[in-house]
Amino acid sequence: MKKKKRNLRDIKPHTEDKHNHSHDDGHNHGGESSGFKTYVPAVISFTMLIIGIALDYFDTTFFKDWIRIIWYGIAYIPVGFPVVKAGWKSIKNGDVFTEFFLMSIATVGAFAIGEYPEGVAVMLFYAVGELFQDAAVNKAKGNIKALLDVRPKEANVFRNGDVKSVSPETVTIGEKIQIRVGEKIPLDGVLISEKGTLNTAALTGESKPDTILKGASVFAGSINLENVIEVEVTKEFKDSSIARILDLVQNATARKSKTELFIRKFARIYTPIVVYLAIAVTLIPYFFVDDYVFTDWLYRALIFLVISCPCALVISIPLGYFGGLGAASKNGILFKGASFLDAMTKINTLVMDKTGTVTKGVFKIKEIKAIGYAEKEFMKYLMAIEEQSTHPIAKAILAYKEEGSEFSASDVSEIAGKGLKGTVNGKTVLVGNKALLTAHNIEVLAETETIVESIVLVAIENEFAGYVFIADELKDDAKETITALQKVGIQNIMMLSGDKDAITQKVAAELHIATAKGGLLPEDKLNEVEILKKNPKNKIAFIGDGINDAPVLAASDVGIAMGGLGSDVAIETADVIIQTDQPSKVVKAIKISRSTRKIVWQNIALAFGVKMIVLILGAGGMATMWEAVFADVGVALLAILNAVRLQKMSWD
Structure with a gap:
């Protein structure tokens, strides 16, 4: 399920696995130290490039011949070697015309014709584009926990008369486990305590906490809400409900299609075209030019290849997405x-x-219907009884009036699976479901049958006194x-x-x-x-x-x-x-997504348009590699300004 993430130290073809959260090479871009290491190759190459250009400018006597070649060669290696390596691997896998291949032959060609600074600069800009893309993805991912971390870590199992904390995987069928209040049930089993109240929303989506009695089934991943309970295990952890759900996640993830970034798809068409055009620039003039010199046209073809490197595209695309990711983050997405x-x-x-x-996943009183009593008096009787309960529904009822019921209840007892019975102000009060009232021969209103939400029926002195229904709020x-x-x-x-x-x-x-x-x-x-x-x-x-x-x-x-x-x-x-x-x-x-895509395509059109103009000029011998490099930088700056617009837009 997990794959190595592409970074500057190990560049792979542009594919993105949607559940990729690991770096096999040990780099974790969420941390400061490892994040700094990611930028080291680009920093080294940039520093050496600037120093080399300065030495060229001042025309120093020692910075010539092999010293100059070695200097720029060393500057090239940190950002160039991963790309050349990736291009070679792609060729071995049968995929020749990749952006890595184009980058490699263009920059190596630049070195072959003595344009060392240009060769380093082109690859450096590519590296910077990759850093922008990595920064965008890593910022969005943040420090999300690994998928399997949600599994219950411990099970409190009874062994040799003591409760021992062990890994759920080591608990066998038939053993008894203890679950404290607030803990997740680690394995599927049967309740051996008298009763329990469980939050099963994470497993079933059921909004109402589930009160179960002795002998009922319980499922791993449910949360115990009240009292310490004991469970007899009926399934090993690998067969439990939560393990089954995690397995479903893994299978569903495996079926998901991978999404390739646009530049990867585009390069499959663009790269072979420019390579064949470069060959044409070298050879075709032989048939039409009288004073044809092979080395001159080879030089022009290599310039053409350097110009054709899709640096501006590589930078402008992730910049556009980075703007979109930033705009989304500002809006809590x-x-x-x-x-x-x-x-x-x-x-x-x-x-x-x-x-x-x-x-909201929170219970609240939706309607109160009192019969023969004023609403406030009716609620005082009801709250007096519910104050003796810790059930989530009781808590919702008690929220009706913060200062309390003002009535007090005595002799409150629970009737399993039906509700509560007690005495309030000398009157017998029943609070619960229809079965409770029916057992006391009390007739309830027919309208209560149509209410689908949780309903609490109330009888006072064996007379139906009304009901409250409680529901989750929108x-x-x-x-x-x-x-x-x-x-x-x-x-x-x-x-x-x-x-x-x-x-x-x-x-x-x-x-x-x-x-x-x-x-x-x-x-x-x-x-x-x-x-x-x-x-x-x-x-x-x-x-x-x-x-x-x-x-x-x-x-x-x-x-x-x-x-x-x-x-x-x-x-x-x-x-x-x-x-x-x-x-x-x-x-x-x-x-935000639609606006981002629009801006990305604007950046692509801009980068591609400028690139085509410079390519034509280069083929005609009217442009040098430095002009191409600066054209890329200009396009990148325009792309940055365009992407920044996403941060300023209103999404309401």
Whole structure:
């Protein structure tokens, strides 16, 4: 899954693996010391080039012949050797006409005709372009954790009468493990404690914490919310739910196509053309020029090759992307590479998760219905009972009034799987689900049957007193996001969620999303996206935040993760990270990508246009290599100014 990343010490053909986070040569550009090492070759070559030009200018007596050749040769090696090496490897692999090959023969040719400073300068500019590209990619990646770091590191297992902390891989089926409050369950198993409350949102997308009883199945990756619980292991770690999801991520990643940068594709056409033209410049005049001298026309052909080096292109393209990556970062959006800016411009289908993506993932009272009591009095009875509970739903109810219920409850007891019973102000109060009230022969309103969200029913003195229903809230910008997406041309929008289908459909209706499916496992989400991918016209972006979203993030053309509250595995797998957890940032990401691509193509047109003019002049003997070098520098400066515009644009 991981491949060596191209850098100046080991230049490879321009391909970019979307889940490439390692450097086999030991260079980590996120660190200061290794980052400095990356710039050393260019600094050495630049320093020696400037000193050499100065010595040439002052016409020193000793800086001649072999001393001059050796000096510029040493200046060439730090930036030139990796390119020559990469060109040779490409030739051995059957790929002759690469930009590395063109760079090599042009600069070696410059040395052959005695134009040493030009040969070094051309390769130096190429090296600087590579540094710009590396800086852009490395800035976007940052210090993201490795994919497998999200696995539970420890399991507290009962052995020989003690609780021992061991690696989950060493725990066998049938052993008993202990999970403290706030810890992730490390392996799949069966609950042997009386009850437990688990946050399974990262695995299933279910927004409501799950209260389970003794004998119920529990899954690795779930978080224990209340009380210390004990679990009997039923599966080895390699077969656990979280390991299965990570395996899905790896498989989906392997199926993703690699994206080559434009310069690599362009060079396959451009390079052989200029090589054949250089040969033509050398040989064809023999048939038309009376005073043909082979060495003169060879000299002109080599100048032609030096001029034809795509330095300005190599610099202007990453500069444009760097501007786009910088603009995105300023707006709280991290792209993990320049190729994903390109990919984002092609998106026409958007698939999104629900919980934590368009909703806040936090419970809040949506409606209170009191019967026979004023709302405030009704809530006082309810809160008095709920104060005895630590369940997340109870916390949402208690948020109704910060100063407390003012009523106090006594003799509060829990009825397993149904709710709570207690006495408030001398009155018997029941708080729970329909089964609790039905067991006490209390009839509830029929309208409660149509409520899909979590509902808490209340009875006082064996009379139905009302209900409260609680739901996850939509994010503030969720509705405007869907409208804005449609305005920028994304018409095909789908919602896939692990939450209940009824809740998913309701949220989708609120957001005016036509297609929505709920109750999906990670495999189901992946299958839905794979079905969409069968149509080659569909270019799919997926937005999610949980571990369960990771396989789909990897399989989509562009994976977008909510970085503020999202799981580590989702952030690691995604191509784009929304740091602020605002779905509306996706619209900005699309706008920034499209503007970046436009500016990149402007830079390409500028660089190519100037290059063609100088090439024609060079073929006619009217331009020297220094003119070509300075033409490249001028184009690069214009490209910088053009790319800077991205930082000044408004994306609202």
